[in-house]
Amino acid sequence: MRASINRPPTPDADEDREQKPTLQEVIHIKLIESGEKERLKELLRERLIECGWRDEMHALCRAFARKKGRQNVTVDELVHVITPKGRSSVPDAIKAELLQRIRTFLMNVHVD
Template identity: 60%
Template sequence: MSKESQLRALVNQKLIEMGERERLKELLRARLIECGWKDQLKAHCKDVIREKDSEHVTVEDLVAEITPKGRALVPDSVKKELLQRIRAFLAQHATL
């Protein structure tokens, strides 16, 4: 395991242990709903299902099709806010 992977695992473990990961997930959910991301992705799912014929679309196909679009639709402001929160957490708990 590379040094970067180890550090990432350690940070993730601390986020989980201290409950910050769940708080960040809740913040992300709220921000995505506020900006209309959920509705946009839902509409995209419906379009994909219509295009591919709903009888022949698997969950795996749908996930593979919508994941890149879902990531691209996340506003930069939401990404920046989450990154700032993670940095603040790390600064506060610098003894990792």
């Protein structure tokens, strides 16, 4: 890189080339292109409803809103307060099922 005091560094010719996407980015693209990401999201939604997780989160949100006053609660604040509890309370069986589905997908897809 070449730089001066008055301007930001100018990339060298070697650095101008477009960088390859990371493995994580490639996998994410494959999940979207294949439609598997939407199927996984729908499966997660179904499982969370079946086990009562969704109702539990709904109750926590209502309790927080009542405690703080419905007019004094923002969506961002609610998300900030509820997210840690929500993530930690997802049943291990659901996490394992999703992980297995992702592994199966990765075994069957060619990643360059």
